[in-house]
Amino acid sequence: MPTYSPPRRDIRFVVHELLDLPGHYQRLHGCEAVERETLDAIVEEGARFAEHVLAPLNPVGDRHGCQWQDGRVSTPPGFAEAYRQYADNGWLALDKDPAYGGQGLPPSLGSVINEMLFSANHAWTMYGNLSGGAIGTLGQHGAQALKQRFLPPLIAGRWSGTMCLTEAHCGSDLGLLRTRAQPQADGSYAISGSKMFISAGEHDLTENILHLVLARIDGAPAGVKGISLFLVPKIAVEADGSLGASNGVGCGSIEHKLGIHGNATCVLNFDNARGYLLGEANRGLNAMFTFINESRLAVAQQGQGHAEAAFQGALRYARERLQMRATPRQNPEQPADPIIVHPDVRRMLLTQKAYAEGGRMLTYACAQLVDLAHHAADAADRVAAERRLALLTPIAKGFLTEAGNEAAQLGIQVFGGHGYIREWGMEQIARDVRITSIYEGTNGIQGLDxxxxxxxxxxxxxxxxxxxxxxxxxxxxxxxxxxxxxxxxxxxxxxxxxxxxxxxxxxxxxxxxxxxxxxxxxxxxxxxxxxxxxxxxxxxxxxxxxxxxxxxxxxxxxxxxxxxxxxxxxxxxxxxxxxxxxxxxxxxxxxxxxx
The missing domain is CATH 1.20.120 (Four Helix Bundle (Hemerythrin (Met), subunit A))
Incomplete structure (x- = not known):
């Protein structure tokens, strides 16, 4: 089976030599405590978690998948225990607001950790990553009372989050969505409708799931100008934060997919579920783009992370596999030479390496811009960072997911026939990475953006x-x-x-x-x-x-x-x-x- 080892030396090259993140942190408001030794220690702990906890669960998740029965979803063996370890050790809280239980570390440090997690186990990492997007969106657009009520258990990892955009008839054309929101006397809304392709929409990792749902308030304008954003808990949350009864959210089914089998992709049905408005009415798509843009950067890392995993597997195999004879011979005493000496194999390996390591440079540079957008002391620096990040995000998402798909196919090719069978793990990488060029906006949509x-x-x-x-x-x-x-x-x-x-x-x-x-x-x-x-x-x-x-x-x-x-x-x-x-x-x- 394949193994994943975090590329510690190359990560240090990008973090310290190319971007000088420790020096960068000293110039950010509230991040001055993150010195080189602290950064390296955190990255090393993240590397151990990725290598020793998550990577062994990756083929397990692929084989077992998620199971749906009577509206409930069970995740693969070991997933829930790993999530509890992840939450208890503070990884989800790493770069979150200390006012709600976070550690307040810079977002780029979380990005370095996420790269290793995605390479080790894409399907599992999506659960926490989606929670991170929900936390950021609620933190930016939620009323103070909602933040006090919902953010602490999200950040602690007791609850998780999703984004609910797509409906069966509209796909990426969100102006056509039909999910309705009816105002209630207490200021909440009754949400009714059906959403599909909801990653992590139902599972057994946390005691509650908070869905961020796009819906149309009765009487709202047609098209995207009439969409609002709502926070809808799976289980009702009382005013004191305790859990109440089921909230009219049901999982109708899960999809049977090409890849990422360890992550449940759900059809969710909302039947007069109580929801809470986030941001302004009829401007929900603007608010949801906080989540979408963060997710697009994460998907860029998924593409890059798969390129890294495919490169590691192909390189290891190419060094060991003896086949055909090189010019000149490398091992005259052997009947064949290792395939790494053949020109076409080198072409494939170097392409993978260029995408994996170049993509690391690009995604970490984007994460550095996120730091500046959130923590730069000067307002002009924050505006400049947001402007550059807006330009780079569709390039990173689109190009690196195409590159990740190419790298995965090259991994299969390096293995030859062995790459086409499950034993070596290359075919799982190719299946898992395929979704990255589709979701969070297809790459054609990224190009238009x-x-x-x-x-x-x-x-x-x-x-x-x-x-x-x-x-x-x-x-x-x-x-x-x-x-x-x-x-x-x-x-x-x-x-x-x-x-x-x-x-x-x-x-x-x-x-x-x-x-x-x-x-x-x-x-x-x-x-x-x-x-x-x-x-x-x-x-x-x-x-x-x-x-x-x-x-x-x-x-x-x-x-x-x-x-x-x-x-x-x-x-x-x-x-x-x-x-x-x-x-x-x-x-x-x-x-x-x-x-």
């Missing part, structure tokens, strides 16, 4: 700030010149195709929709190239100084070279596809699809 709302909506101002930063680094003294020139060419192409789309969109009404996915991928290749160039610059400096870890830094330098020479050129293809316009998609008669 990036291009329409984040680039064109402000005439490219936020994008220009990012591209100027990348170009400045490329032209500086630190960046290896030859590699920097490769990136500059693609960044210039990114800038030019953005301007071209801005000019052409009025003449081609389908151009943005036809270009969005390719634009997302072009942006992702360039952005990851920026982080790999920064890594190469750090490696160059360490090697010149005579580092005792020359193999590690050589690995960074050579992986950067591989990425910039072999993967970054894919951006050119995406630009050419964009500039081909929409006619090759839309000016085709429906009869062309006839069979």
């Amino acid at each position: 990036l291009l329409s709302r984040k680039v064109l909506a402000d005439n490219g101002e936020a994008l220009d700030e990012l591209l100027t930063e990348i170009e400045t680094f490329c032209n500086g003294d630190q960046a290896p010149t030859a590699l920097a020139q490769l990136l500059i060419r693609q960044v210039d192409a990114w800038r030019q195709v953005s301007l071209w789309l801005s000019r052409q969109q009025a003449d081609d009404l389908n151009l943005i929709g036809a270009s969005a996915f390719d634009y997302l991928m072009l942006a992702g290749y360039c952005l990851l190239g920026y982080y790999w160039l920064r890594a190469a610059a750090l490696a160059k400096r360490q090697l010149a100084a005579g580092s005792s870890e020359d193999e590690f830094y050589l690995g960074k330098r050579e992986t950067a070279r591989f990425y910039l020479q072999r993967l970054l050129p894919r951006a050119t293809l995406h630009r050419e596809v964009i500039e081909s316009g929409s006619a090759n998609l839309m000016d085709i008669a429906d009869g062309a699809f006839a069979r």
Whole structure:
């Protein structure tokens, strides 16, 4: 069976050398106590939990799955015990508000822990991750009385949370939702309707589940402008915080899925369930985006985490598997050489490595921006961080989940026929990661969000700030010149195709929709190239100084070279596809699809 070992050295590289999180924490309000030793100790404890508790449960969850009977769901063996350990040891409270029982540590520290948990056991980690999103949304949009009543047991891990958006007839088109909310005399609402694809919607890990539900108040406007957000407990919560009777929330069924079998994906039925309004009436989608955006960053980590897991398994196998003979021979005394010496296997392994380690740099950088958005002392710094984060979030979610899927497929390919059978774990990674490019907004939707709302909506101002930063680094003294020139060419192409789309969109009404996915991928290749160039610059400096870890830094330098020479050129293809316009998609008669 596969094993997962947290990449401790590479995590330290990103945390300390690339981003200097300890120095960053000293500049944040309320985070000054997190020094290097504290950070490293927390990360090490998280690594042990991921490696020794969660990773062994990953195949168990896949084999057993979740079981539904009479409206109740039981999770796989060991899941509930692991969740109790997780909550009791304070992991859920790590970066939460101390006013409600949290530890108040910076969000980026929680992100480092989450990466390891997702790599070790994606399905299990979703339970706590969704609770984290519910905590953040309630904390930002809930009235003070609701926060006092509901946040402490959420943060303590006694209760958990979900997000309830999708309905059978509307999918991502939330303007069509039908779930109703009727005002009650006591200020609450009676929620009625059905939601589907609700991850962690019913389980046996906690004593209560708090559902964040989008619904339409009677008489509200049609479309997304009439949606409100409600907090709906599975079990009623009395004014003193004690649990009461069932609250009219039932699990009608669970889905039988391709992957993440250890997480229950539920159909939830609300029958006059008592709910509490979060935020303003008819502005529920705005409030829910607190949850959605946090979830999109988590999904980016899921994609990256699977790339790491697939790379570890494939690398271990490639070093041990003897097959065919290399040129020149590596082991003349053996009948065959280890497959890691063959060029095509190296191509696959280096692609996985580039995605796993480059994705780590990108997701931790996004988490650093979350820190600034929440804890920067200066208001201007908070606004700037939110602006950059808004631009990077759809790129990170979309590109890294596509990369995670590619890395998983390459893992199967490295194993050959052994990768296609359950024994080695590669096929589970491929099944589990597949959902990441679909949920929290498909990657086509991420591309539309990036291009329409984040680039064109402000005439490219936020994008220009990012591209100027990348170009400045490329032209500086630190960046290896030859590699920097490769990136500059693609960044210039990114800038030019953005301007071209801005000019052409009025003449081609389908151009943005036809270009969005390719634009997302072009942006992702360039952005990851920026982080790999920064890594190469750090490696160059360490090697010149005579580092005792020359193999590690050589690995960074050579992986950067591989990425910039072999993967970054894919951006050119995406630009050419964009500039081909929409006619090759839309000016085709429906009869062309006839069979």
